[in-house]
Amino acid sequence: MMQVLRDKAQGWIAWVIVGLVGLTFVLYGAGSVFDRGTGASQVVATVNGQKILGGELEGVYQRFMQQTGSQLRNVDSNEVKKELLDSLIQQKALLEATEKMGMSVSPQRVFATLGGLPFLQVDDQFSQEAYVQFLNKNHFTDTEFRKLLQDALVREQLQQSIIPSSFVLANDIQDLAKFMYQTRDFRFVTIAREPFVNAAQVSDEAIKQYYDNHLSEFMTDETLALEYIHLSLANLVDKIQPTDEELQQYYQDNAAHFSEPASVHIAHILISLPKDADEKATKEANTKVEEIQKRLKAGESFETLAKEFSDDKESAKVGGDLAWLTPGEMFPDFEKAAFALDKTGQVSEPLKTQYGIHIIKLLERKDEKLKPFADVKKEVIAQYKRQAAEEQFINLADELNGLAYDYPDSLAQANDKLKLPIQKTEEFTKAQGPKETLLQNPQVFTAAWSANVKENKNNSDLIKVDDQNYIVVRAASYTPAKQKSLEDSKASIKALLIAKESDEKVKEKAEKLLADLKKADEGQMSSIMGDLVWQEKQDVKRNVKDTQHQPIVQAAFTLPRNSEKERSIKAVPLPNGDYALVWVTAVKDGEPSSLSEEEKETYQAQLSKHMGELEFALYASYVYKEAKVKIK
The missing domain is CATH 1.10.4030.10 (Porin chaperone SurA, peptide-binding domain)
Known part of the structure; x- marks a missing residue:
């Protein structure tokens, strides 16, 4: 405890x-x-x-x-x-x-x-x-x-x-070292996508067919610009400037907020007793408590008995001392018993809680005390301004909601009466969203793109962005999506169809080559490879940073070891659209004996944590x- x-x-x-x-x-x-x-x-x-x-x-x-x-x-x-x-x-x-x-x-x-x-x-x-x-x-x-x-x-x-x-065993550390410091020899060959791109032929008929079948993909983006009024609690707080008299009155009216709470400096002796303790354990605990009470009455010090009997081993070291405690820092029954003690040196009757049986001693006590105004003035100002602003905020939100509803085709009336400025965004698409952080909110998004706002040009309902910010939005301008012409879409469709065809062709070639290499004998390798040439990599480490060949290195370390039945080869798509074939030729495990004792301890701690x-x-x-x- x-x-x-x-x-x-x-x-x-x-x-x-x-x-x-x-x-x-x-x-x-x-x-x-x-x-x-x-x-x-x-x-x-x-x-x-x-x-x-x-x-x-x-x-x-x-x-x-x-x-x-x-x-x-x-x-x-x-x-x-x-x-x-x-x-x-x-x-x-x-x-x-x-x-x-x-x-x-x-x-x-x-x-x-x-x-x-x-x-x-x-x-x-x-x-x-x-x-x-x-x-x-x-x-x-x-x-x-x-x-x-x-x-x-x-x-x-x-x-x-x-x-x-x-926990992990010594063998686990050895296995980890073999894995972490493993190196691999592998070869790879790149199958370029570019020749297939250059060879691709796309007819006007194919372009038109794709266009006709995918009309929804060739639309201009609808765009929207908003006008909005923003009601901010933070702005209201900044505008409130209370007088010293108002602050003093607030300080007095809310004295409990600016007081040091009552506190007690106590010690305790705990005799552990589980909730579901049987009759024997309960009797043994009660016997200990009775002995402690008897020895206290005989004049033995509470500190000595705490060190001898208390099952709260941390506090027992210091005679049961729990230091100064305030309301809310203790579980309810314990707190009630501690604050019921009003004389220094007073000892409570035994108290049973979820932890066991406690005997509590009051060492010192401090009553609640109002802090000097000068010490808490900043806090008084902050709380006063906050409370006053919140009262205004609720009323202004009500008014803004009403004005936006009563005059749905304009924000001018709300601007005039509430003295809140009308702000405006630049045009944006659904994908872009507005630049203003305040407006990057799901509720704002839903309201802005609703038919009521974007098409009917009405004010939105009052939108609660969060507890400190409300807004009303309306469309300053709206441009609906339109169908792009075939001519305007032709270039992008052609590029798309070429990319699709070349992707399929390069993948097809890589997969065929992979299948042939897996079943070929050594004498057939040269004819299968044709003009393609293997590049060799030796003693490559698992965590090597090779920006140019990173996907290839990663693939090499996912492949199994070579077996007599099958070569360890795989086809790997590359970020630029090319394909690579990766063939692991040798796997060399790391050497556990190369680890220092310090490294072994570090790895053991890390591996134990990961396993946990x-x-x-x-x-x-x-x-x-x-x-x-x-x-x-």
């Missing part, structure tokens, strides 16, 4: 959480603050009886789409949601498995991890303002993000119970397959 309380997550686990905050972290989220619509309470799947609601999936989807920006704009949303739902199912199955194993993370560990996240630090201190900005940007409530951290830490706990337990990661992946796959999943 002491280790849990004192682990402030300043090391690599903090960066694991940072990674979760990127693209993949959306899969761990337990909800979102997005509007979810009528399907929010609909059950979309169950995992071992545990429900996944439509609102949860929609929140994950919206967060995912925001993280990916315009990259998946043209992908069917149902396909994306299907993949995300599968990931949610996997995560819930895995987390349920950790619960069955009794794995848990205390609130204080979550609190400590949160405080140690690098992206929430300002001047090496946890910043509440940075945290609020982060939550808003990524559409989390405080409760949701703490749950995310808790789930991530529990999952990391499971990983750490599996990965470090993996594989074992964890296999376990996660097993849990997923064994779960009782129903998709609605």
Whole structure:
């Protein structure tokens, strides 16, 4: 327990959480603050009886789409949601498995991890303002993000119970050395595509036939330019300039936000007792507790008894000392008992928790204390401006929505009344999208290319880009797609048909040559090769960087060793359209004896880690397959 309380997550686990905050972290989220619509309470799947609601999936989807920006704009949303739902199912199955194993993370560990996240630090201190900005940007409530951290830490706990337990033998290191330092001799010959390109003949009739059969491929791109009004919470915050009197009043009205919480400096003695302990184990634990209480009453020091009896080995080393703790850093029953102690030196009655039986001693106590205004002025200003801006933001969003609806053919009225500028984009296609980052959003894309906006020239509905930004868009100009003429398409069709024919011809030649070489005897080789000449490569290393021949080298290391029955040859397509035949003539394993002891230790650690990661992946796959999943 002491280790849990004192682990402030300043090391690599903090960066694991940072990674979760990127693209993949959306899969761990337990909800979102997005509007979810009528399907929010609909059950979309169950995992071992545990429900996944439509609102949860929609929140994950919206967060995912925001993280990916315009990259998946043209992908069917149902396909994306299907993949995300599968990931949610996997995560819930895995987390349920950790619960069955009794794995848990205390609130204080979550609190400590949160405080140690690098992206929430300002001047090496946890910043509440940075945290609020982060939550808003990524559409989390405080409760949701703490749950995310808790789930991530529990999952990391499971990983750490599996990965470090993996091991490798000396033979494994030798095999790895043979593999890593293996060299190969091979020969290759290139079959050029260019002669087939030059020889290709494409008739006007073939071009017209292709054009007639593929009319949809020869259209001009439809283009669109937008006008839009942007309502930004950040801009509103910047405009608010509170007076000192307003700040002082806010400080007093919200004193709880600017106070140092009450804290207790405690020590404890833990006698471990599992939840499902039998009668004998329970009796033995109670006997120990009674002995400790008796010796405390007799005058023995708490510190000495903690060192002798406590099963919390970390805190036992320092006499049971758990340092200063604040509300939220302890599990509820323990916290309640600790804060119930009000006299220095007071010892609690035995307290039973999920960890066992505790005896707690109060060493010191500090009551809640309001921080001086001067010390928290920056925080007061930030919170005041934020709260005032949010109130304006909600009202302005309502007004903008109403004005865009009441005057559907113009943004001028909204501009005039709300004093929000009308902005304009350059023309863009569906594939390009607008240059403005704000507009690179799935909801904006859907609204902009809807018939209501692009053809009817109406204002869009109010679009929620994220919690800090709303916009309304309309078409400034729209050019529909048009059929290209045969004459305009002729050159591209000819090039396409030549490329198609030459690709087929060079592949056909390579595959025929490969088949002939595999069954030919030595005397036939020369006649089969004709004018083609093998190039020889010797003692090529697995990780060699050969830009010119990289696909050929890679192919050589995927081929099996030569056998008496068949030559080890394969045909390989090259990036420029040519083909190559690659023939491995010799495989020379690396020499394990060339490894130094330091290299052996390094490889052993790396291989053990990789094996552990594989074992964890296999376990996660097993849990997923064994779960009782129903998709609605």
